[in-house]
Amino acid sequence: MRFVEEYRDPRLVRALAEEIQGRATRAWTIMEVCGGQTHSIVQHGLDELVAPAVSLLHGPGCPVCVTPLETLDLALAIAEGSDAILCSFGDMLRVPGSKHDLLTARARGGDVRVVYGPLDAARLAGRTPGRPVVFLAVGFETTAPAVAVAARFARRQRLENFFLLVSHVRVPPALEAIAGAPGARVDAFLAAGHVCTVMGTAEYEPIAARHGLPIVATGFEPVDILEGIALAVARLEAGEAGVDIQYRRAVRPGGNPAARALIEEVFECADRPWRGIGVVPGGGLALRGDYRALDAATAFARLAPSQAPREPASCRAGDVLRGAIRPPECAEFGRGCTPERPLGAPMVSSEGACAAYWNRFGAEARP
Amino acid sequence: MSDAFDAGRLLAPACPAPAEPGDRVTLAHGAGTGAASRLFEELLFPRLANEWLAPRHDGAVLDAEGARLAFTTDSYVVRPLEFPGGDIGSLAVHGTLNDLAMCGARPLALSCALVLEEGLPLATLARIVDSLGAAAREAGVPVATGDTKVVERGKGDGLYVNTAGVGLVPPGRVLRPERVAPGDVVLVSGPIGAHGAAVLSAREGLAVESGIRSDSAWLGPLVAAVLAAAPGLRCLRDPTRGGLGAALHEIARGAGCEIELDEAALPVDPPVRAVCELFGLDPLFLASEGRCVVFAAEEDAGRALAALRAEPLGRQAARIGRVRAGAPRVVVATAFGGRRLLVLPAGDPLPRIC
Amino acid sequence: MCLAVPGRVVEVYEEDGLRMARVDFAGVRLRVCLETLPEAEVGAWLLVHAGVALQRLDADAAEAGLALLAEAAAAGAGAEEP
Numbered sequence: 028m029r030f031v032e033e034y035r036d037p038r039l040v041r042a043l044a045e046e047i048q049g050r051a052t053r054a055w056t057i058m059e060v061c062g063g064q065t066h067s068i069v070q071h072g073l074d075e076l077v078a079p080a081v082s083l084l085h086g087p088g089c090p091v092c093v094t095p096l097e098t099l100d101l102a103l104a105i106a107e108g109s110d111a112i113l114c115s116f117g118d119m120l121r122v123p124g125s126k127h128d129l130l131t132a133r134a135r136g137g138d139v140r141v142v143y144g145p146l147d148a149a150r151l152a153g154r155t156p157g158r159p160v161v162f163l164a165v166g167f168e169t170t171a172p173a174v175a176v177a178a179r180f181a182r183r184q185r186l187e188n189f190f191l192l193v194s195h196v197r198v199p200p201a202l203e204a205i206a207g208a209p210g211a212r213v214d215a216f217l218a219a220g221h222v223c224t225v226m227g228t229a230e231y232e233p234i235a236a237r238h239g240l241p242i243v244a245t246g247f248e249p250v251d252i253l254e255g256i257a258l259a260v261a262r263l264e265a266g267e268a269g270v271d272i273q274y275r276r277a278v279r280p281g282g283n284p285a286a287r288a289l290i291e292e293v294f295e296c297a298d299r300p301w302r303g304i305g306v307v308p309g310g311g312l313a314l315r316g317d318y319r320a321l322d323a324a325t326a327f328a329r330l331a332p333s334q335a336p337r338e339p340a341s342c343r344a345g346d347v348l349r350g351a352i353r354p355p356e357c358a359e360f361g362r363g364c365t366p367e368r369p370l371g372a373p374m375v376s377s378e379g380a381c382a383a384y385w386n387r388f389g390a391e392a393r394p
Numbered sequence: 395m396s397d398a399f400d401a402g403r404l405l406a407p408a409c410p411a412p413a414e415p416g417d418r419v420t421l422a423h424g425a426g427t428g429a430a431s432r433l434f435e436e437l438l439f440p441r442l443a444n445e446w447l448a449p450r451h452d453g454a455v456l457d458a459e460g461a462r463l464a465f466t467t468d469s470y471v472v473r474p475l476e477f478p479g480g481d482i483g484s485l486a487v488h489g490t491l492n493d494l495a496m497c498g499a500r501p502l503a504l505s506c507a508l509v510l511e512e513g514l515p516l517a518t519l520a521r522i523v524d525s526l527g528a529a530a531r532e533a534g535v536p537v538a539t540g541d542t543k544v545v546e547r548g549k550g551d552g553l554y555v556n557t558a559g560v561g562l563v564p565p566g567r568v569l570r571p572e573r574v575a576p577g578d579v580v581l582v583s584g585p586i587g588a589h590g591a592a593v594l595s596a597r598e599g600l601a602v603e604s605g606i607r608s609d610s611a612w613l614g615p616l617v618a619a620v621l622a623a624a625p626g627l628r629c630l631r632d633p634t635r636g637g638l639g640a641a642l643h644e645i646a647r648g649a650g651c652e653i654e655l656d657e658a659a660l661p662v663d664p665p666v667r668a669v670c671e672l673f674g675l676d677p678l679f680l681a682s683e684g685r686c687v688v689f690a691a692e693e694d695a696g697r698a699l700a701a702l703r704a705e706p707l708g709r710q711a712a713r714i715g716r717v718r719a720g721a722p723r724v725v726v727a728t729a730f731g732g733r734r735l736l737v738l739p740a741g742d743p744l745p746r747i748c
Numbered sequence: 749m750c751l752a753v754p755g756r757v758v759e760v761y762e763e764d765g766l767r768m769a770r771v772d773f774a775g776v777r778l779r780v781c782l783e784t785l786p787e788a789e790v791g792a793w794l795l796v797h798a799g800v801a802l803q804r805l806d807a808d809a810a811e812a813g814l815a816l817l818a819e820a821a822a823a824g825a826g827a828e829e830p
Contacts, residue, residue: 028668028774030754030793030805033733033814037729042821072732088750091748116798117674118745132550134420143673143745144799146766146781166798168749170747172784173798176766179783185764200778221752224795224803248749249730250817276810277795283803286784300829367428367740378748391533595776603777668774672796674751747751747798 030276043253044076047260051080055263057256058205058211058350060067060198061088061219062378063247067382071249081256087201087378090166091118092372092379093301094194099124100139102163102192104330105323106137111159111190114148117141119165122372125337145177152181152189161190161323169221171195171312172286175293178318178333190323195312196299198222199230204307205349206238213350215241215259216230220274222252225290227282231270239268246274293318302372303345344371347380354381361385422741424471429741450648451570452493455563462565464499466490467558475522475552477596479589479607480683482555483526488610488683489558489634491533495617496630496686499561503538504530504556510542511550524555532545532644533612535559566619573628579695580653580715581688581709583616584609585661590680591669602672606665611684612739616705620714621688623701624655624694631687639678639736641687642715642724652720655736658729659714673745678736689717752797754805755780757790771796
C-alpha cells in the first residue's frame, strides 16, 4: 500500500536508529501520547532499537482507556435498560464498566452494534424511526469531525431519534497536565500525528515554550516514529524547545480548516474527567447550542446508575496512563489482570499500554 | 474442535471478557481462543474424557480391527450464508474434508445435518445444497447420511450446518503436533486470511467493495502431493478459526516447542492487507479455509515446498518459520530484527478505529 | 483515535445532501464522507478515519522526505539530520 509500505523500510529504520544512538550524549525520556504510536512501537520493537539512548514512555493516548467509568456505565444502562440501539466503535466493546462490558450487555439482551463510523449510526437512526439510536462518541480530536458530520446530518434530516453519548477528549490539556505535574520526568513529547492533521500544531507552541521542551507531531509507521524521535533528540541535544512536524505529508500547521469548523459548530471545550487521571480542565468536548438536543446523557439521565462507579481497588491504570509506572510494574499485571479478565481499560484497548506490553511479552513482561 | 470463522461475529460483536466470571455461555466460548479452550478443558473434557479426545486434535484416529479410521465433525454458523468465493454449504464440505486431510486420511464419506430456520427461502436452501453437493462431488466423497430439522423463526440465523467425515489413514502415517521437533521448518501453502476478509467485506453496513473471494477449497490433492514428496512430514494443520496465529499456538503447545514466525515471509494478498489496515485487524488471526500449514524436518523442507508450488492451490507456498527448543509459544521475528511474542486475542477480532 | 489509512479518490458523488467519495485502498473500495475535505477531487490521496476524510496527503512532501532519509541511510553514520 502506498504511503504505508515505504514507511516500514527496515533500511531506513536501522539508519534512523543509528543516528539516534549516535547523536544522544545522555539518556532521554520521550513520551508519546497516542495509542496508535504505542501499538506501532511495541509491535515493531522500536523501543528496543532506540534504547538506551532514548527511553519511551507511553502516555494517556488511548481515548478508550480514559473514557470515564460513569460514561461507560451509562452506555451499559442504555443498552440494557431501554429499547435504544447502542452503537459503538469496536474498540469500546470489551472495556470493563463497573459491572461488566458492552459485549456482556449484548449477551444479556442489550442491542449493542459495532459501527465503523458515526455516520453509519446516524443512517441507522434514519432507518429505525421508532427506536432511539445512541452513538458512544469516544475519541480524540481526530474522531470529532466524523461525529460532528453525523450530528449535523442528523439535525438536517430531522432525526429526532439520534443521540450522542459524548466522551471526546483533547490532547493539549493532557500534555499540559503531564508536563506540569510535580516530578514530571518527560524530556520531550511525540504529539499524536492524526490529531494534528485536524487541529494543526499551534496549540502545542505555548506548552513547549512554558515547559521548555520539544514537541514533534509524529506519524505512526516505524520510519515516522523513529524520525520523530530523531528530531526530538536533535532539539534536546541542542537545548532547544519548540514544535516540529515530522508527519509532513499529512500535518499542516493550520490543520484541516473544514474539519475544525465542523468541530466548532457542534462542540465546545469542557472540563472532563479522564478515567484513572481525574478532571482535566478543558480536557474534553461537549455538545454546544442546539446540538445539545442530541445529548444522550440528558435524554437518558433517568437511567444513570444511582451508585457511584466502582473501580477495582488494585487497578493502577491512572499511574500507567500518566507514565508514572510501566505496565509490568503493576502488581496485577499478568496476575489479576489479563486481556481476558482485565481490571482496567489499558489492558483491553488494542492501544492501551498494558495490552501493548502484554502483546509483546505476555505474562513474561513481569520483571 | 474448531468451528468455521464467522465474520458476522466481527460486527455482531464477539467475545466478551466480563469483569465478573459468568454463569452463561457467551460468544467468547465459540471464538476458538482462551475462553473456548477453558470451556473445553473445564466443562466438556472432564465429562467425556477418553484417549481419542485427549490429544485435542481436530479429528480422532480410531483403530478399527487393523484399519485406522479418521473421524471428525464441525458445525458451521457463518454469516452471511453466501459470500464471494463460497457459501455455508461448500464451506461445510471443505472444512470437514480438510480436517480429514490434515490427519493424512483418504475421505470415505460425509454426513450432513441441517438446522433450518422457519422462513428461510427454499431458493436459498437449494443454492446452498447445490454448492454443498458440488463440493462433495469435486472431492469424490458421498454425503452418505444426513438429517434435517426446522426451528422457529428467530431461533436459527437462517441455517446451521453440521458435517462429520470419516476417512482411512494409511498404515504408518502419523501426523500430529507431538512429532514436531526443534529444527523443523514451517511452510504455508499460500496467502492467508482471505476467507475471513471476504466474509467481513460481505457483511452489510460496511460499504466495502473488496473483490476479495474466500479461499475455501478442498485440499486433498495438495496434501496428497506434499505427502508423496515427503512422507516423513510431521504435522499438517489448516488455519481456520483464529487464523494462522491460533493454529501455530495449538501446535506449539502440542509439540512443547517454540515456533518462530518470519513476519516478512508471510504471504498476504494486497486487498486482504488493505482490509486489515482499514479495520485494524491482524491477518494472522483471520481464517483461511483452503490453506495448509506444513511442519517438515529440515531435510524434507525443500522437497515439500516444491511439491506445494507444483499444485494449483500451492503456487504461492512459502517458508514462513522454524521450530526451536524452548517454552511452547509463538514468536514473531519482525522485519527490524526484533522478536515479539504472538499473543492470541481474547476473542474474535473487532474492527477498531484507535 | 489514531487509525487512519491512506487511499485514493476514484469517484465523488452526493448522497442525502452529503458530499461522498469512493476511495480505493490497494484494490479495496470504501464509501467515505468528504464533508470534512470538500475540495477533494478524483485522484486525490486522502487519509481516512471513521468513515470521513481527515486530510489530504502531500505526495511531494512524502517523496522528498523519503528521498532525504534514503540518502542519509546510504551515507551511513554521521549523516546530517534531514
